[in-house]
Amino acid sequence: MSDRLHPYFRFDSLVVGAANRLAATAARSVAESPGAGYNPLFVYADPGLGKTHLLMAIGHLALEINPNLRVEYLTLDDFVEAFHTALAAGQGDAYRRHVGEADLLLLDDVQFLAHRREMQAELIRLTDYMQTEERQIVLASDRPPAEIEALDDRLIRRFAGGLVVDIAAPDFETRAAILSRRARERKATFDRDVVDAVAGLPFNNVRELIGALNRLIALQAVEETPLGAMEAVAFLQGEKDPPTHDLPVPVVVAASPPPEVPVSVEAAADVRSATSDEAAADEFGSFLSEVAATVSHQVESWRSRVAEHILRWEGQGYRTARLEALLEEDVPADIDVVLEAYQRDIDRLQELASEAEALASDIAGSAVFRDPDQVAAAEDLVARAQEGVTSPPGPSPLWQLEDLVESGGNRVALRSASAVAQDPGVRYNPLVIVGGSGRGKTHLLHGIGNVLAAREGAVVACLDAADFTSQLIDALEQERVAQWRTRYQRATALLIDDVNLLAGKERTQEELYILFNKLQADDRQMVFTSAVPLAELTGIEPRLLTRLEGGLVVELPAPERDIRLAVADRLLRAKLDLEDDELAAYLASRPVESVRSLHGLVQRVLTAAEVQNTTPTAALAREVLEGPPGRRPARPRRVRSSGIVPPTAGGPRSHEKMVWTWPDAGDRVIEEWR
Amino acid sequence: MSLVNFTAREITCKIVYYGPGRSGKTSNLQYIYGRVPQDRRGKMVSLATASDRTLFFDFLPIDLGSISGFTTKFQLYTVPGQVYYNATRKLVLQGADGVVFVADSQARRFDENMESLQNLQENLLAEGTDIRDMPLVYQYNKQDLPADLIMSPSELDDALNFRSVRSFSSDCLHGSGVFETLKGVSELVLQKLAAGAPA
Numbered sequence: 001m002s003d004r005l006h007p008y009f010r011f012d013s014l015v016v017g018a019a020n021r022l023a024a025t026a027a028r029s030v031a032e033s034p035g036a037g038y039n040p041l042f043v044y045a046d047p048g049l050g051k052t053h054l055l056m057a058i059g060h061l062a063l064e065i066n067p068n069l070r071v072e073y074l075t076l077d078d079f080v081e082a083f084h085t086a087l088a089a090g091q092g093d094a095y096r097r098h099v100g101e102a103d104l105l106l107l108d109d110v111q112f113l114a115h116r117r118e119m120q121a122e123l124i125r126l127t128d129y130m131q132t133e134e135r136q137i138v139l140a141s142d143r144p145p146a147e148i149e150a151l152d153d154r155l156i157r158r159f160a161g162g163l164v165v166d167i168a169a170p171d172f173e174t175r176a177a178i179l180s181r182r183a184r185e186r187k188a189t190f191d192r193d194v195v196d197a198v199a200g201l202p203f204n205n206v207r208e209l210i211g212a213l214n215r216l217i218a219l220q221a222v223e224e225t226p227l228g229a230m231e232a233v234a235f236l237q238g239e240k241d242p243p244t245h246d247l248p249v250p251v252v253v254a255a256s257p258p259p260e261v262p263v264s265v266e267a268a269a270d271v272r273s274a275t276s277d278e279a280a281a282d283e284f285g286s287f288l289s290e291v292a293a294t295v296s297h298q299v300e301s302w303r304s305r306v307a308e309h310i311l312r313w314e315g316q317g318y319r320t321a322r323l324e325a326l327l328e329e330d331v332p333a334d335i336d337v338v339l340e341a342y343q344r345d346i347d348r349l350q351e352l353a354s355e356a357e358a359l360a361s362d363i364a365g366s367a368v369f370r371d372p373d374q375v376a377a378a379e380d381l382v383a384r385a386q387e388g389v390t391s392p393p394g395p396s397p398l399w400q401l402e403d404l405v406e407s408g409g410n411r412v413a414l415r416s417a418s419a420v421a422q423d424p425g426v427r428y429n430p431l432v433i434v435g436g437s438g439r440g441k442t443h444l445l446h447g448i449g450n451v452l453a454a455r456e457g458a459v460v461a462c463l464d465a466a467d468f469t470s471q472l473i474d475a476l477e478q479e480r481v482a483q484w485r486t487r488y489q490r491a492t493a494l495l496i497d498d499v500n501l502l503a504g505k506e507r508t509q510e511e512l513y514i515l516f517n518k519l520q521a522d523d524r525q526m527v528f529t530s531a532v533p534l535a536e537l538t539g540i541e542p543r544l545l546t547r548l549e550g551g552l553v554v555e556l557p558a559p560e561r562d563i564r565l566a567v568a569d570r571l572l573r574a575k576l577d578l579e580d581d582e583l584a585a586y587l588a589s590r591p592v593e594s595v596r597s598l599h600g601l602v603q604r605v606l607t608a609a610e611v612q613n614t615t616p617t618a619a620l621a622r623e624v625l626e627g628p629p630g631r632r633p634a635r636p637r638r639v640r641s642s643g644i645v646p647p648t649a650g651g652p653r654s655h656e657k658m659v660w661t662w663p664d665a666g667d668r669v670i671e672e673w674r
Numbered sequence: 675m676s677l678v679n680f681t682a683r684e685i686t687c688k689i690v691y692y693g694p695g696r697s698g699k700t701s702n703l704q705y706i707y708g709r710v711p712q713d714r715r716g717k718m719v720s721l722a723t724a725s726d727r728t729l730f731f732d733f734l735p736i737d738l739g740s741i742s743g744f745t746t747k748f749q750l751y752t753v754p755g756q757v758y759y760n761a762t763r764k765l766v767l768q769g770a771d772g773v774v775f776v777a778d779s780q781a782r783r784f785d786e787n788m789e790s791l792q793n794l795q796e797n798l799l800a801e802g803t804d805i806r807d808m809p810l811v812y813q814y815n816k817q818d819l820p821a822d823l824i825m826s827p828s829e830l831d832d833a834l835n836f837r838s839v840r841s842f843s844s845d846c847l848h849g850s851g852v853f854e855t856l857k858g859v860s861e862l863v864l865q866k867l868a869a870g871a872p873a
Binding site: 284286288290 | 685711741861865
């Protein structure tokens, strides 16, 4: 009822500072258009910070704007008392209507809802009703809704659905402004430094501040001399004895009463007067409310339990259809069994969700992890995710870093590789190895990969760019791109061979670009090889190319003689445990463009020796590689031609593969025999 | 009789006031009748003898309205206290959800109290109910009489209430203790009902 609004508590008298600006703005907005904006508005603050002031100010302003509004200001105690009285008189519904049909309901001290389940239920109904009817409800409490003990979650949610705003303790400036304004209103004059000094004292709330001001006004009135700042502070801090005259503090206070919350209980009284005082009704009413409480606690206890579970899990975002269905039943089966099963399913879902989060964060948000009726689907999803995160292809153990032979030409590349292998993600990231075919890029790449893979917890992805693309295509086909991504995002190092093969593969480049950024952000090592110098690489998006160029680009040149010698020597030792410097030197002297070609030469010599059942020698090698001395390749006997072989004739083009050019008869025999 | 009908969302409690003749059972119901708003009570049916003793039984239906979505009704019955109406007592006791044993506090009526209590036990047993399973409270009525005529509640507790159920002192004519007793038995009935209802 609007006549309970204290005339002092208006927006005009409210000092707005940083601490209460938001609350004051929200309050004004509510007063200007009740029911339209923040509904309900819940204001909380420690005692004495102006909650009641704000509530009443809303009431005043709303009435100024529209005097026809029905504004109700009630403390929770008023509300409870009046409601109980009404219930006892059998007028519960009438009172509900009376309160619910207010245009603006200002309910103070709602912290006293703690442990009052029936009033909480009543307030839920009231809030719902008022919201539906677009009537404004504003509540004030000394603590946030969540901290009101045993407050129904539904109420908390309803409050949160409006606006919950707090008022903090006023800052120094606001305190000074409050003091000045109050002193002015009280027609008292203080020096600026007195105000500042008092504002600087650690008062917890505005009430204490006003109390201090009251004491100062009284002191100044008695002493009839202006107070100094030091004196005021000393007096307030009790360092100075009060003047010998009795301070007429109560009188002063009474002359201008501090704005305390009106304590009238007219609301309750009205209802009381409207009802019969007959003890009869009281007795029956009290019996009724006890029975109601017992019924709701006892009879409906299983429903309450189910409802609590629904609220709890709903609040956490789980589907509660199974439990809701339970409520539809008249006599449900064993509730405990159902609740336990539901809880088990939730636990399982949580387990699965965290597994999924680790596997593929994008599927972790799937709705199946929130539906206990879909545990099987969630398990399936996780299983599929697990398939997707089988480790990416790793480096081949055949290629070890230490097998590479260092020479002047490849020193930079090898040392960079070692540095990367020692400090992955720190030194050179990415490392890009450029070099022609067969020069050892792949060996170097896998060699680095093997060193990195030996580290604890390492997941090294090492593969050819073409494989990378085809895996992506498969993933796209199977709609498992997320898993595919996860597979690589989990990698602690990514090594891609022949990155030049990504030319024109736009989608793969896009994925690689995203992966690149993620891995680089996580300081994970990346190594790429390219058969084409980056500057000559076409068909690669600039954003990816510049990133590759941004790392360390090293070149593997054609193998020098030192390398060839070392490689030949090692191959001979490895294959036959053979130590033949002459043979090794001969092989190293052959002009080859790559180590791979040298491998081919060695293999040819070894095969020939094996066929002839002899030990490979330099002479044999010479014979194999250069042909027997003085022997010319025989002309093909069956082909008679002008020497021009038409391309459509289908004849062999590689003389190496023609039987008659084979240097050794043994080969022919075997070939024919085969 | 179905105490809770979940389908019809209805709770019906049958409470029987039991005790020796002239102990004040009908007075309990009359007092309650006078305190229940008109729209909440049905007609009180009372069949009395010419000497104003209950011949058959009193019946007072009370509609408590909707509680937690259940239409809640209490049916209060009294049995005829006089010994020779045992068949009626048995009939009334059938399907009772709770019993208020109204004892006459006058010392000279002690034997009748004992007799009635034994009769209650027997009748319940005959119906297949152990008195220990029945929500039961004691009401020591007529505590307003001069102290030298009556036994105190603690004496009555010692003498009658060997199961230590809840007991209430009352003065039914003036109403003291009447609603307390009703509340007491209702609570027990509803608790048992909850225990019997699906958990």
